[in-house]
Amino acid sequence: MEPSVQPPVAPTPGATLELSDETVLAGTEIQVFGEGFMGDSPVVLSLHSTPVFLKSVVAAADGTFTTTVTVPAGTATGLHSVVADGVDPADAPFELSAALTVVAPTPPPTDSLDGGAPLRASSLLIAIVFVLLLAVASVIATLSPRRRTR
Numbered sequence: 331m332e333p334s335v336q337p338p339v340a341p342t343p344g345a346t347l348e349l350s351d352e353t354v355l356a357g358t359e360i361q362v363f364g365e366g367f368m369g370d371s372p373v374v375l376s377l378h379s380t381p382v383f384l385k386s387v388v389a390a391a392d393g394t395f396t397t398t399v400t401v402p403a404g405t406a407t408g409l410h411s412v413v414a415d416g417v418d419p420a421d422a423p424f425e426l427s428a429a430l431t432v433v434a435p436t437p438p439p440t441d442s443l444d445g446g447a448p449l450r451a452s453s454l455l456i457a458i459v460f461v462l463l464l465a466v467a468s469v470i471a472t473l474s475p476r477r478r479t480r
Contacts (some may be wrong), residue, residue, distance in 0.1 A: 347426035349416050357403040364414045364426060365394040373416035375399055384412070384413050393419060405432050
């Protein structure tokens, strides 16, 4: 006879799962707080769309836990859930979840005049030196005595 697997049941009243941030970049650490679990029982944290194991923790005697997890670097952008699987104070399996949105990194601003390639400091320095040389040449040409032709 095969062992029966009990599906997770609804959490006990007052059970919660909270995240320090609801919108993050992949590779970012977040804090996870949970309550409503059986004291001193294991809790497995995973990231869902496609389940990815994050961490196992043990709830404190009062049924709470606080831990830090890292959203995996390769996580796709979009809506996900952090899920905590464990047992409630009556030793019945249940899970809690909290929504998490993974966003793409913002591209760094460019220091360019046309939005294209970044303007390099050396290019700017060369342009300034060129303008100064033109100005000096213009002043010299203006101040130098002109030869008269006969």
